[in-house]
Amino acid sequence: MLEIKNLTKIFNLDQAPEFQKLALDNISLTIEDGEFVTIIGGNGSGKSTLMNMISGVYSPTSGSIIIDGIDVTNKPEYERAKYLGRVFQDPMMGTAGNMSISENLELAIRRGEKRTLRWGFKKENEEIFIKTLSGLNLGLEDRLTHKVGLLSGGQRQAVTLVMATLKKPKLLLLDEHTAALDPKTASKVLDLTCRVVEENKLTTLMITHNMRDAIKYGDRLIMFDSGHIVFDIKGEEKKNLTIEQLLKKFDNDSSIVLDDNLLLSK
Ligand code: ADP
Ligand code: MG
Numbered sequence: 694m695l696e697i698k699n700l701t702k703i704f705n706l707d708q709a710p711e712f713q714k715l716a717l718d719n720i721s722l723t724i725e726d727g728e729f730v731t732i733i734g735g736n737g738s739g740k741s742t743l744m745n746m747i748s749g750v751y752s753p754t755s756g757s758i759i760i761d762g763i764d765v766t767n768k769p770e771y772e773r774a775k776y777l778g779r780v781f782q783d784p785m786m787g788t789a790g791n792m793s794i795s796e797n798l799e800l801a802i803r804r805g806e807k808r809t810l811r812w813g814f815k816k817e818n819e820e821i822f823i824k825t826l827s828g829l830n831l832g833l834e835d836r837l838t839h840k841v842g843l844l845s846g847g848q849r850q851a852v853t854l855v856m857a858t859l860k861k862p863k864l865l866l867l868d869e870h871t872a873a874l875d876p877k878t879a880s881k882v883l884d885l886t887c888r889v890v891e892e893n894k895l896t897t898l899m900i901t902h903n904m905r906d907a908i909k910y911g912d913r914l915i916m917f918d919s920g921h922i923v924f925d926i927k928g929e930e931k932k933n934l935t936i937e938q939l940l941k942k943f944d945n946d947s948s949i950v951l952d953d954n955l956l957l958s959k
Contacts, residue, residue, distance in 0.1 A: 694896045695724040695747070695864055700756035702742055702920075716742040718920040719756070724864075728927075729890050729897045731907040734917030735943075740900045743917075744866050747898075749773045761863045775805030778857030778895075780850065780870040787853030790842030794833060794852060797841055798822045801856035825855055829885060847878035851885060858889050865890065867899040883910065904939050904951050916942060 698721055704714040717739045724730060734740050745751050747758055749770035757766040765773050780787055788797050802818055819837070826834040829851050833844075841852060850870055857865060867886065871879035887910055890897050901907050907914055913927035914934065924942060926934060936951065 694726045694728070694761055695722070695898075696759040697722040697743075697747075698757045698759070700743075700746065700758065701754045702739075702746060702751060703754045706754060716920055717746070717753075720920075720922060722915070722922065722925075724896060724898070727894045727896055728913055729895075729911040730899065730913045730915055731911040732898060732900045732915050732917065733902070733904065733907040733939075738917040739920040740917050741868055744779075744868050744898065744900065747773075747864070748777055748779060748866060776863040778862035778865045780853050780857050780865075780867050782869040782872050784846040784849040784853070784873060787856060788841045788849055791840060793838050793840055794826070794844075795819065795822055795837040797852060797856060798825075798859060801859045804860055821859075825859065828888075829855070845878070847874050847882055850874065850882050854882070854886060854889060858893060858895065861893055861895065863896065865895045865897040867897065869900050869902060872902060886910075902950060904936060904943075908934055908936065908939065 700717055700720040700722075701715075702717040704716055705712045720739075720743065732740050732743075742751065746753055747760075749765065749768060749772075753766065757764060759765070760773070760776050763776075765776075789800075792800075799818060802821070822837060823834045826837075831848055831851055833848060833852065841849060844852065854870075870886070871882050874882060883906060886899070889895070897911070899911060901910075908931075912931060914924070914931050915922055916924035940951070
């Protein structure tokens with residue numbers, strides 16, 4: 694589903710060497726259809742850069758990105774949007790606060806379609822929205838006409854998750870999407886994420902700074918360090934991975950926490 698070949702990103706390449714930054718160093722990676730991958734690594738290790746290059750925010754210095762057999766390396770961000778669902782760390786980013794829940798979902802269900810004059814509200818979509826929102830168990834199905842700006846951060850991330858997955862994306866990209874939430878809400882949104890991913894068999898990349906979450910969720914775990922993949926395990930090996938094994942790999946990197954609930958060295 695996703696093939697990354699010899700991907701390198703150097704920021705500020707047009708500047709003097711001391712201002713240049715090698716963010717990804719010759720990364721190669723293949724993600725199979727339906728795989729749920731957690732990505733962990735210290736601050737500045739290149740995790741977000743990888744996602745930003747998959748979605749076309751930055752272009753690579755060299756290498757290529759292939760999504761479901763289509764080479765998107767030189768395609769602009771808006772053309773890739775139809776293949777991707779994305780949820781960011783900031784709850785304000787994925788939704789339009791001054792629009793209602795149903796208006797936001799309406800935009801999401803038409804992702805990749807051309808705008809036409811007949812782009813009005815479709816009654817049949819409302820049924821889909823109600824059914825999908827009911828599945829979240831947050832009572833949002835009764836608040837379709839409420840402005841998204843009135844929702845809590847956790848509710849807003851839940852709506853963004855629904856928007857990202859309403860039309861099944863080829864790839865779901867989650868960049869620390871629960872990091873700005875309190876631990877209890879974060880774990881609720883994570884469980885929700887897991888359910889949506891499993892029910893729709895979505896190919897998913899989820900960045901987290903939380904070791905326990907990286908171990909608990911997904912069926913493959915990839916670790917980044919200084920623009921390199923330093924650890925990549927799946928299957929039984931991933932299932933049997935312990936916190937102790939993962940801790941050993943980290944050399945006291947304080948940007949990665951063991952568990953947000955324990956509020957360890959953050
Ligand atoms: P992570 O998400 O793993 O914390 P990033 O991928 O955001 O790390 O960053 C990797 C490295 O690239 C860091 O050193 C960061 O400072 C640098 N970087 C990221 N984005 C930019 C940018 N737009 N311009 C210059 N440097 C950047
Ligand atoms: Mg990041």
